[in-house]
Amino acid sequence: MKAQHGRMAAFRSGMRTLREEIGKGSAKTAAEHVSLLLRAMDGYENDVPHKNASRIGEYRRLYAELGRSARKLELVLQANDLKRANAAYGKVLQICAACHRKFRD
Ligand code: HEC
Numbered sequence: 001m002k003a004q005h006g007r008m009a010a011f012r013s014g015m016r017t018l019r020e021e022i023g024k025g026s027a028k029t030a031a032e033h034v035s036l037l038l039r040a041m042d043g044y045e046n047d048v049p050h051k052n053a054s055r056i057g058e059y060r061r062l063y064a065e066l067g068r069s070a071r072k073l074e075l076v077l078q079a080n081d082l083k084r085a086n087a088a089y090g091k092v093l094q095i096c097a098a099c100h101r102k103f104r105d
Pocket residue numbers: 004005006008009011012015048049050059060062063066092093095096097099100103104105
């Protein structure tokens with residue numbers, strides 16, 4: 001449970017930095033921050049939500065989806081495609097929100 005809170009804190013600061021770096025047009029730095037965000041996912045398989053705990057399969061699928069969308073964002077940034085980076089960032093954020101809607105109390 002402690003790991004899960006640490007993960008969420010890393011997600012929050014990671015997403016904030018990403019938004020700033022994308023805003024500044026620093027695709028390279030932003031891509032590095034996506035790597036950190038992906039690294040913060042390590043061990044998510046052991047996380048369990050407090051709310052709707054029986055829907056653990058769905059919970060893990062949302063984590064997997066988060067990983068996929070973050071990797072897409074990383075690719076877009078590595079290609080220095082800032083226009084698509086905004087949409088890809090939005091997609092990652094949507095998955096944060098989707099999981100919170102269902103599983104955060
Ligand atoms: C698979 C589900 C899931 C995903 C995806 C997810 N979260 Fe969370 N998040 C939770 C749950 C559940 C909580 C409630 C606290 C808990 O149970 O640990 C939470 C809590 C938080 C908190 C409050 C601090 C805390 O630990 O309670 C922040 C900030 C947060 N999430 C940020 C994010 C961000 C940013 C993203 C996307 C990059 C994200 N989360 C993606 C499930 C998720």
